[in-house]
Amino acid sequence: MISQDLRTEHFRQSMRRVASTVCVISCRHDGCRYGITVTSVTPLSFAPISILACVNRNSSISVPLKEEGRYCINVLRASQADISHSFSGGRPAERRFDIGEWSEKDGIPYLQSAQANLFCQMDQVVSYATHDIIIGQVAAVAFAPDVDPLIYQNGAYALTSPMALKKAC
Template sequence: MQRDAVMENTSPQYIPRLPVEEGDPATDGRMFRRCLGQYGTGIAIITTEADGRRGAVTVNSFASVSLEPPLVLWSIADTSRSRELFTSSGRFAVNVLSAKQMDVSRHFSSKLDDKFADAVWALGEFGSPLLDGCLAHFECETYSQVDGGDHTIIIGLVKRASRFDGEPLLFSQGQYSIADSHPAASPTPEASGAKPDTTAEGTIVSQIFEAHHLLSTRFDEHRRAEGLHLSIARILACMYDRPGLKIDQLAAATHLGQRDTEDAISELLERELLIGTEGGYSLTDAGRNLRVAIKARWLAFQHAQIAGIPEADLRATIRTLSKLIDQNKMAE
């Protein structure tokens, strides 16, 4: 059906929007993944143990299926080294990560031979490893398995569930995120009878996150003008300053997941903005020129954003942010 024909069957209020990108997922897998990335998810690590072997994979495909009986599902790539273990073990555990476990997500996304060696965990009641510090655990028996194209969908019967306090670690638009209450989701503090928290402690961190989100969204226009999206821009910036990094090092340095880093590397190689070397990857002349162009846009964007803010306010903000950065670096 042509777009003109579609427009004949729309509401009067409908105003068409041009997509940032579109196409056939069968011929453009990376575009398909970026579109899927618009649907934010939690992050879980699926674990199992059988015959003295332990396996773990990081996924965002976890979902509930049924309450009666209690069923959940997730999917594993047919190319995964752990696929045979998970499809034959007959059991698994879902470990839902908290906002404090971004490093755990990256660790279990790596290609280490023994991912459990440096992890804190204990064997659950039903035989699968349970990771420490998670928001929830679901200990499952394998209920059924379904062929899902290049993945196998594994459905589990939940035998035991447990929940802990904390905030979830999220993944959206190719980057780690945290949850924040939507301002329209609940009554204002005044309406509920509570006094709003106007202390510095109550507002500074939430405002930092809101400012980051708003600024990143605004700067997206400049990225798109240079033919970039967030993952590509991060890899370009990192490679410009630190040539020779390998994929695992890039994933950690840019805070992107392993899969998004691999996709970005593939796209940069195709566009001849990056070359592979024995030691890792480096930018081509075209890649360095593109990085210089996007950095120039970033500097102009920064200048425009802070124009009109008094110098004393800027210096106070810089001091506050520097202290927050330093104390969190010390906690790593």
């Protein structure tokens, strides 16, 4: 029988093989801005237009996000690794918004130069183990004309490039 520690390590190594788009979730609550880097963001439905994100309940944004209910998922560009690092603990919480061009829409902070911005209204929260699965209905979007997302894979940032497909006969 395999030990729990070994099973955990095997799971960790398996998940390092999953490439994920890097996002920053941002919100404002009681006059303060909050933000956190996440890689667990997934489109959920087109009717209603919705998206889910997983947030550790111990993170600084957890309580303000749930109390406010309105937030933005900022999809980062390949050139924005410094912003990701800042929001993943590379800077104190009160200094995270010092990097990047941040504005507000209806009181919600968003990164102007992001690959995409998805403005959401929280619909449901499902708690599981250490995380909350935040389901949000997308109220508005903005996106850049080019596609150049920041990717996280195997414990490091990565880039994407289109593959040339062979045409079938």
